Amino acid sequence: MKNKSFLAALAVGLAASTSAFAQTEIQWWHAMTGANNDVVNRLAEEFNASQKDYKVVVSYKGQYADTLNAGIAAFRAGNAPHILQVFEVGTATMMGAKGAIKPVHQLMADAGEKFDPKSYLPAITGYYSTAKGEMLSFPFNSSSMVMWINKDELKKAGVNEIPKTWPEVFDAAKKLKAAGHNTCGFSNAWASWANVEQFSAWHNIPMATKANGLDGFDTEMKFNSPAHVKHLQNLIDLQKDKTYDYSGRDSKSEGRFTSGECAIFLTSSGFYGNVKANAKFDFTSVPMPYYPDVQGAPQNSIIGGASLWVMGGKSADEYKGVAKFFTFLSDTDRQAKLHQESGYLPITKAAYEKTKASGFYEKNPVLQTPLIELTNKEPTENSRGLRFGNMVQIRDVISEEMEAALAGQKPAKDALDSAVTRSNQILRQFERSVSR
Amino acid sequence: MLPLLLIVPQMAITIIFFYWPASQAIWQSFLREDAFGLSSEFVGFENYVSLFEQPEYYRAMVTTVIFSSLVAFFSLGCSLLLATQADKNLRGGQAYKTLLIWPYAVAPAIAGVLWIFMFHPTLGTLSRPIKAVGIDWNPMLNANHAMTLLVLSATWKQISYNFLFFLAGLQSIPKSVIEAAAIDGAGPLRRFWTVIFPLLSPTTFFLLVVNIVYVFFDTFGIIDAVTGGGPAGQTTTLVYKVYADGRLGGDLGGSAAQSVILMVIVIALTAVQFRYVERKVQY
Numbered sequence: 001m002k003n004k005s006f007l008a009a010l011a012v013g014l015a016a017s018t019s020a021f022a023q024t025e026i027q028w029w030h031a032m033t034g035a036n037n038d039v040v041n042r043l044a045e046e047f048n049a050s051q052k053d054y055k056v057v058v059s060y061k062g063q064y065a066d067t068l069n070a071g072i073a074a075f076r077a078g079n080a081p082h083i084l085q086v087f088e089v090g091t092a093t094m095m096g097a098k099g100a101i102k103p104v105h106q107l108m109a110d111a112g113e114k115f116d117p118k119s120y121l122p123a124i125t126g127y128y129s130t131a132k133g134e135m136l137s138f139p140f141n142s143s144s145m146v147m148w149i150n151k152d153e154l155k156k157a158g159v160n161e162i163p164k165t166w167p168e169v170f171d172a173a174k175k176l177k178a179a180g181h182n183t184c185g186f187s188n189a190w191a192s193w194a195n196v197e198q199f200s201a202w203h204n205i206p207m208a209t210k211a212n213g214l215d216g217f218d219t220e221m222k223f224n225s226p227a228h229v230k231h232l233q234n235l236i237d238l239q240k241d242k243t244y245d246y247s248g249r250d251s252k253s254e255g256r257f258t259s260g261e262c263a264i265f266l267t268s269s270g271f272y273g274n275v276k277a278n279a280k281f282d283f284t285s286v287p288m289p290y291y292p293d294v295q296g297a298p299q300n301s302i303i304g305g306a307s308l309w310v311m312g313g314k315s316a317d318e319y320k321g322v323a324k325f326f327t328f329l330s331d332t333d334r335q336a337k338l339h340q341e342s343g344y345l346p347i348t349k350a351a352y353e354k355t356k357a358s359g360f361y362e363k364n365p366v367l368q369t370p371l372i373e374l375t376n377k378e379p380t381e382n383s384r385g386l387r388f389g390n391m392v393q394i395r396d397v398i399s400e401e402m403e404a405a406l407a408g409q410k411p412a413k414d415a416l417d418s419a420v421t422r423s424n425q426i427l428r429q430f431e432r433s434v435s436r
Numbered sequence: 437m438l439p440l441l442l443i444v445p446q447m448a449i450t451i452i453f454f455y456w457p458a459s460q461a462i463w464q465s466f467l468r469e470d471a472f473g474l475s476s477e478f479v480g481f482e483n484y485v486s487l488f489e490q491p492e493y494y495r496a497m498v499t500t501v502i503f504s505s506l507v508a509f510f511s512l513g514c515s516l517l518l519a520t521q522a523d524k525n526l527r528g529g530q531a532y533k534t535l536l537i538w539p540y541a542v543a544p545a546i547a548g549v550l551w552i553f554m555f556h557p558t559l560g561t562l563s564r565p566i567k568a569v570g571i572d573w574n575p576m577l578n579a580n581h582a583m584t585l586l587v588l589s590a591t592w593k594q595i596s597y598n599f600l601f602f603l604a605g606l607q608s609i610p611k612s613v614i615e616a617a618a619i620d621g622a623g624p625l626r627r628f629w630t631v632i633f634p635l636l637s638p639t640t641f642f643l644l645v646v647n648i649v650y651v652f653f654d655t656f657g658i659i660d661a662v663t664g665g666g667p668a669g670q671t672t673t674l675v676y677k678v679y680a681d682g683r684l685g686g687d688l689g690g691s692a693a694q695s696v697i698l699m700v701i702v703i704a705l706t707a708v709q710f711r712y713v714e715r716k717v718q719y
Contacts, residue, residue, distance in 0.1 A: 069683055076473045093686070097472040183558065239577075246577055249664070256558055393685040404668035407577045429687065433470040 023055040026321045027081035030058060031067040031306065035273030036141065039342050047328050054321035063250055064306065065392050068093070071311070075100050080311040082322050085140060087306045088127060089391035092213065094309050095136060096389060096434040102310040102319065104326070105134045110316070111323035119330075119348050123374050127385045128307050137307040138326050141344040143270035144301045144370035145190070145198045147289060151282040153181070153263035166289045169264060170234065173243045176263050185243040186264035189251045192398040193304060194266050195231060196223050201383035202288055202373075203227055204299035213387040217431045221423045223398075224416035227294055232405060232412035239406045246406050249399040268304055269370035272343025285369045287376075299383045301373035305344060343367055345374075389430025394423045458699065464692035471686030483693035492669060493677070493694075500673040504651040506587045511594040511647060512640070518595070519602035520628070533603065540596035544654065548661025551589040575663065579670035582663045586671055589662055590655050598643050605639035606632070637717045645709055652702050674698050 032040045037060060044056040061067040064087035071084040086094055094101055108115035117125065117135050128137045147169075149162055154172065157179035163169040173185025188194040200207040206222050213219040238244035245262070247253035257265035258278040266288060275283055290297040310322055328334070335351030338344065340360055346352045352371075355361065361368040377383075388394055398419045405415035465483055469476040487493050522532055539547070554562040557574045566573040575582040609632060617627045633640075656676045659665060665672035665680055672680065675698060682691025 065684060069686075072471050072686065073683070093471060096470065097474060099474045100472040248576060249666075253558065261558060390686060393681075393687075396680075396684070400666065400669045403577060403666055407579070407667060409668065426685075433468065433475070 023053060024317055024321050026054055026056045026083065026318065026325060028056055028058045028083040028085070028308075029061045029067055029071060029081040030085040031061060031064045031087070032085075032141070033060075035277050036270065036342055036344075039273070039338065043329070043334075043338075047325055050328065051324070054324060056321075056325060063252075064090075065250075068392065071309075075311060080313070082311060082314055082318055083325075084309045084311055085306045086137070086309050088304050089386070089388070089395060091128060091137070091307070092217070092387045092389045092391060092430070095387075096217075096430070100312050101136070102312050102314070103134060103136045104138050104310060105136075107310050107319055108323050108326070111320045113323040113327050115327075119350065121345070121347060121349055121352060123379075124303055124345060124347055127303055137309045138329070139305075139307045139347045140329070141270055141305040141342070142303045142307075142347065143268040143305040143344055144303055144373050145194055145266055145288055146269045146285040146369045146373065147287070148257050148265045148267065148271065148275065148283060148285050150257070150260060150263035150279075151284060153179075153260065153281070157181075157263070162284070162286055163264070163289060164286070165292050166231070166234070167291075169289045170238065170243070173238065173264060177241070177243050181261070181263060183242055184245040184256060184262040185238070186266075187245050187247045187253070187256060187262045188266035189247055189254050190267060190304075191246070191249050191402055192395045195235065195402065196228065196398055197386060198288060198301055199228065199231060201300065201302045202290055202298050203294045204296040204380055204382050205294070206382045207386065208388070211381040211384060214385055217389060217427075217434060219388065219427060221420045221427070224413070224420045227291065228416055229412045231291070232402065232416060236405055236408070236412055240408075246403070249395065269367075270305055270342065270344050272366060273341065276343075283366075285366045287369060287373050298373075298376060300376040300379055301370070302383060302385050303345070303374065340364070340367065345370060388423075388427060389434065390426045393426050397422045397426065461692045461695050461699070464688060465696045466689075467692075468689045471688070473688075479689070483689045484697075487690060487693055487697075492672070495669070496672050496674050496677045499671065500652070500675075503583065503587065503590075503655075503671075503673050504648060506583075507590045507594065507651045507655075508644065508647045510587065511591045511598055512643060514591065515595045515598035516602050516640075519599050519606055520632075522599075522603060523606045536599050537596045539593055540600075542593065544593060544657030545661045547589055547593045548658040551585060551592075551658075552662050555585050575667075577667050579667055582667055582671050586655075586659060586662055589658050590651065593658065594647060594650055598647070601639050601643055602636070605636045609635045641709070641713060641717045644713070645706055648705060648709075649702060652698065652705075674701075 028040075028044065030040050040058055044058045048055050059081075061070040064085075067084070068086050068090045071080060071086070074080045080100075105115070105117065117129075117133065120135070120139070124139045124142045125135055128139055129135050151162075153176065154162070157172070157175045159172045159175050161168075163172045169186055177185045197207060199205075200212075200223060205225055205227055206212065208219045208221045208223070210216045210219040235244050239246060247256060247262075247265075251267060251271075254265070254267055254271055254274065256262040257267070257271075258275055260281060269285065272285075287298065288301065308326075310319070314322075330348055332348060332350040332354055335346050335348050336354045336358075339346040339351060339355060343366070346355060355367075401410075401415040401419035401422075404410050405412050410418075466478055466480060467476045468479045468482070518536060522529060522536070526532065542550070552560070554560050555566075555573070555575065557563055557576055563573050572578075573581060575585045613631055613635070614627055617631045622630065651673075653675055655673065656679045659671060659673065659676045660679065663671045665676050674694065678691050678694045678698060681687045681694065685691075
């Protein structure tokens with residue numbers, strides 16, 4: 001008898017003590033590799049060390065598309081993570097899934113965390129907010145597309161000025177090729193993001209109707225304009241002798257820049273961490289090139305990168321932890337440091353001002369390049385952002401057609417026409433599935 | 437009663453792992469659903485109709501036929517050759533046999549990554565010598581190169597399995613029959629084609645069926661890792677399209693419709709094989 005009550009007391013004691021000290025785990029699924037993966041790990045460690053109640057557990061789930069799909073599959077199976085990092089083109093898909101997500105503005109209000117949407121940079125949060133300005137997801141790593149330059153190789157090839165326009169890039173690439181860069185004069189990662197999406201915004205040409213989908217899901221693609229066709233045709237011609245060399249649909253081939261193979265390479269400004277760590281040459285980044293004969297170019301670039309979505313169906317305590325983590329991330333010093341180390345854009349105005357005031361950009365112009373691009377001109381209908389349902393699939397369609405064109409199987413016009421037709425089918429399908 | 441009881445575990449496994457998922461797929465192929473599964477609508481045969489309106493679907497069918505015949509032919513051919521050689525009295529034969537079985541233990545996606553590391557146009561260790569010979573090796577844009585690379589890796593993966601069965605088949609052929617043929621004056625080649633090959637036919641037939649099923653269903657991991665269905669969708673086979681549309685594209689209804697069609701094709705193929713090819717098999 002005595003034994004029994006002792007055991008019971010012990011059990012009660014144990015239960016009480018575990019509930020007092022148990023940490024609530026916050027699962028964070030992300031897609032960061034290389035230097036940026038270290039940043040994610042360090043943020044989680046710092047947050048976990050800063051308080052005792054919550055523990056952020058990070059898991060790498062592959063490239064952006066893989067991470068989104070892992071999150072969707074986990075949601076269907078009933079064990080979604082709390083925080084899912086979704087790239088910008090997954091925004092419409094996540095917005096359409098009303099029951100699957102917890103909007104950030106609501107999360108912060110429910111948890112009673114201090115949250116002022118106005119303290120964030122509108123160029124960035126606008127992409128992730130409703131028309132009314134309610135923030136749906138928390139911007140994490142925002143970037144834009146920039147042109148990375150290997151200064152040493154350009155000098156060796158006799159290119160004295162860093163090219164600003166596409167014709168200048170083509171000339172520089174030809175010189176580079178003559179100077180021994182046989183396999184790659186210039187190249188880019190993210191085939192569709194570079195040559196269709198950013199290209200459209202930067203030249204102030206609509207990629208689609210309805211302000212590129214921001215004004216409604218009944219948008220229709222229009223990226224087969226003469227300017228688009230001309231650009232793709234130029235790439236096709238240069239691909240023949242590898243003055244331009246295709247580098248795939250995602251960022252897997254970014255190493256071609258750091259290894260020195262491609263001396264001119266367009267990719268995300270968030271590539272900075274890897275370049276800084278791995279490039280053994282003098283490098284810089286400059287705004288994307290443009291065609292001077294297109295009126296109004298350059299306009300402004302659009303953001304890329306990813307934001308953090310909070311998944312639905314979790315407990316109030318878990319949401320409180322997520323809210324605390326977001327407050328932790330918004331801290332001015334932390335944002336400024338994150339920006340200066342990773343190359344991703346600061347998301348709060350205070351962090352931007354702080355970095356500017358510290359004179360950081362004079363020493364590191366590379367990090368200001370995407371900010372210069374984003375704020376180059378007042379955004380127009382064509383350059384505010386993109387919001388297409390099933391964009392992941394649309395990107396694959398665009399890349400597929402570009403590959404066919406670059407392989408010489410069809411002319412540029414046919415490839416873009418067919419990409420537009422196929423993308424429109426995908427858009428209609430998405431429209432049907434969300435408008436029910 | 438006892439026979440029924442004894443068959444229950446096997447039936448349970450078949451029902452849980454085949455009939456149940458298969459019926460789920462059939463049901464899903466009549467629905468239109470968003471990626472998160474928050475809403476669904478019964479649409480009848482619409483998924484099937486829109487599938488047959490896509491030129492990409494027919495192209496995937498052609499790709500599948502090319503891909504599966506190449507892989508089946510080369511994996512059966514190579515492993516038969518290896519098995520006949522390993523069946524001879526070799527010094528260290530046991531070591532060869534063990535080494536040849538190893539690739540089967542490698543997961544398809546890992547196998548794909550291994551091959552892409554060797555043959556990636558810029559990073560690949562083996563693409564340098566290929567380029568040095570003067571071939572403009574680029575599986576990222578050249579569909580023939582991409583297909584070659586896929587066939588190589590899918591074949592490599594399957595050779596071990598076939599090798600194992602061929603070796604067992606060869607060892608079960610009575611030595612006396614082969615010796616009798618040798619005494620009658622048949623040379624090694626003649627002995628192979630008139631005695632060994634016909635006696636091996638049950639194994640060959642079994643492997644043919646298994647290999648077809650393998651290329652139809654099991655290769656999407658390799659395709660995903662090596663080419664991702666590209667360039668320009670020219671290495672997208674039926675099973676990879678199921679994966680790409682369903683998992684990457686979030687179109688579950690269309691993807692389910694494709695897997696139902698794929699299932700029907702494989703059932704029909706297997707039935708044809710049993711009906712016509714099996715007649716030539718000598719047990």
